[in-house]
Amino acid sequence: MLHCKKLTCVHEDRILFKDLSFTANPGMIVQVEGLNGVGKTSLFRVIIGLSTPYAGDIFWHGKSISTVRDSFHQQLLYIGHKTGIKPELTALENLQFFQAMHASHLHLNLWDILENVGLAGYEDITTSQLSAGQQRRVALARLWLSDCPLWVLDEPFSAIDKSGIAVLEALFIKHAQNGGIVLLTTHQDLTIDDSLLSKIILTKTIGNAYV
Template structure:
């Protein structure tokens, strides 16, 4: 279980949100919504342990994440605005490298995974030569390797076509059906997840 208790986030002397609390349990799919500037990305980074709150705390399995950071990150897959892939490696090599680093026990067929995300025929293309949408697909392919129970995804549908959106939505449902947890920001209408997604809406703070 992931829990945020009374989080306050301040960026450049501006309070983005104050005393925000949130609980995410196995099977939950939570969408963080709100206009630009409301603090969606900042909240996800706090929950992922990539930045520290002005006040409040984030807990995993009842313990503050800073007390067991390595164990927490082993249970976490975080995808930010940047794809986080190596441009000098091919799409296949990127996925193989990530598996060696984080999913050594995964038995997933990497060729099939890349085909699943629409990269069939591009497996041996250098990532630096791929389009923005194709690079995003390489990053998203890591979700098919299994492993982490908690997924924190910041705008994962960026530069993805309609078919890719449906494929990823189905994966989110499969993951949560198996007891996984997902936090996501997106401007995309999650039509396949309707009825399953719980929404937390942030509003811009007027405090300076």
């Protein structure tokens, strides 16, 4: 369980959101909505520990993440605006590197995973030579290799076509049905069933959560 309690985030003397509280239980997909600049990315950076909130706290299974930081980070996968892939490696080598850190998924076929994200035929191209959208697809391919219960995904559908979005939505649903938690931001309308999907709406003045 992830619980955010009365979070306040300030950027350059401007309150992005104030007293924001919500809980994401296993089996939930939580979509954060709002216009550009309202603090969606800032919220995710606070949740994963890259930024410190002005006020409030974040709890993972009832414990403040400040006291269980290492174990919390081991249980989350974050994909932000920066892909986090190694530009000197090929798409396949990036997945092989990630797969080596998740031995439980050594049986998965990496070529099939690259096909899932529309990169069939690009396996042996150095990722520095790929387009920004293709590099993002390499990053998203790591989702198939992750056994982390918490996925935090900032605009995962960016530069992804409709068929790719459908594939990712199915993966999110599978992760939630297996007891995982997905937090994501997107401007896309999701087709995920309301029994799995909850929403947090941030406004321009202060952030209010409706879950």
